[in-house]
Amino acid sequence: MRLHLASTSPARLALLRAAGIEPVLINPDVDEARVVAETEAAVGSVLEPRVLVELLARAKAEAAVSAALKEPLTGLLLGGDSVFVLDGVIYGKPHTAEAARERWERQRGRTGTLYSGHWLIEVADGVPGRAIGAVAVAEVTFADDLDDAELDAYIATGEPLFVAGAFTIDSLGAPFITSIVGDPSTVVGLSLPTLRRLVRALGHEWPALWNRPGAL
Numbered sequence: 700m701r702l703h704l705a706s707t708s709p710a711r712l713a714l715l716r717a718a719g720i721e722p723v724l725i726n727p728d729v730d731e732a733r734v735v736a737e738t739e740a741a742v743g744s745v746l747e748p749r750v751l752v753e754l755l756a757r758a759k760a761e762a763a764v765s766a767a768l769k770e771p772l773t774g775l776l777l778g779g780d781s782v783f784v785l786d787g788v789i790y791g792k793p794h795t796a797e798a799a800r801e802r803w804e805r806q807r808g809r810t811g812t813l814y815s816g817h818w819l820i821e822v823a824d825g826v827p828g829r830a831i832g833a834v835a836v837a838e839v840t841f842a843d844d845l846d847d848a849e850l851d852a853y854i855a856t857g858e859p860l861f862v863a864g865a866f867t868i869d870s871l872g873a874p875f876i877t878s879i880v881g882d883p884s885t886v887v888g889l890s891l892p893t894l895r896r897l898v899r900a901l902g903h904e905w906p907a908l909w910n911r912p913g914a915l
């Protein structure tokens with residue numbers, strides 16, 4: 700059973716490869732801001748984090764089904780999206796050093812919540828069939844003794860600019876994260892236990908996806 704990943708996230712790809720799955724990559728090419736704006740206009744309210752990440756995961760997966768592929772897609776297709784929430788404010792990627800610095804001033808020594816949305820579609824010869832979604836959540840606590848010099852050095856690496864919440868738990872940011880409650884892969888951007896549950900809910904065995912050696 701082939702898994703197709705509708706994501707440009709290197710971290711999501713790395714998680715799947717370490718778990719024994721070499722996915723077929725499809726760039727979802729979705730205007731996320733437009734999808735959110737249109738949905739919020741339609742429902743007349745700001746989207747809650749759980750709704751937001753599943754909406755965007757679904758939009759990416761559905762866009763990938765119709766992406767122009769050399770031959771019609773058959774297998775499972777996964778879309779994902781992650782946001783970080785602190786004091787009720789939803790944060791994606793900071794994109795600038797200034798925004799990353801502001802985030803860290805706020806989150807240093809605090810606990811926030813990482814939400815990852817998943818949308819899995821069964822596809823046969825390019826035709827989408829059953830689909831199922833889920834959101835995984837993890838609580839992340841940041842070191843309270845992170846000094847300005849460390850913070851400046853971390854931001855200068857550029858890493859925090861392009862990840863949800865301006866931190867990583869599996870790379871340079873790891874020493875600054877003191878606690879995670881929930882499955883760590885949720886924080887990285889794709890909850891593997893959640894994906895396994897969705898694959899099984901669609902009637903497929905998880906080992907059927909293995910097509911490469913695992914990480915060890």
Ligand SMILES: Nc1nc2c(ncn2[C@@H]2O[C@H](COP(=O)(O)OP(=O)(O)OP(=O)(O)O)[C@@H](O)[C@H]2O)c(=O)[nH]1
Nearest residue numbers: 706707708710711780781862863867868886887888
């Ligand atoms: N390596 C790593 N990446 C993280 C971590 N937390 C968040 N991210 C990444 O931050 C990004 C969140 O942005 P998203 O919009 O969900 O995904 P994206 O990177 O834009 O990729 P698309 O799926 O193509 O939209 C994802 O690539 C996540 O993998 C972490 O702890 N470690």
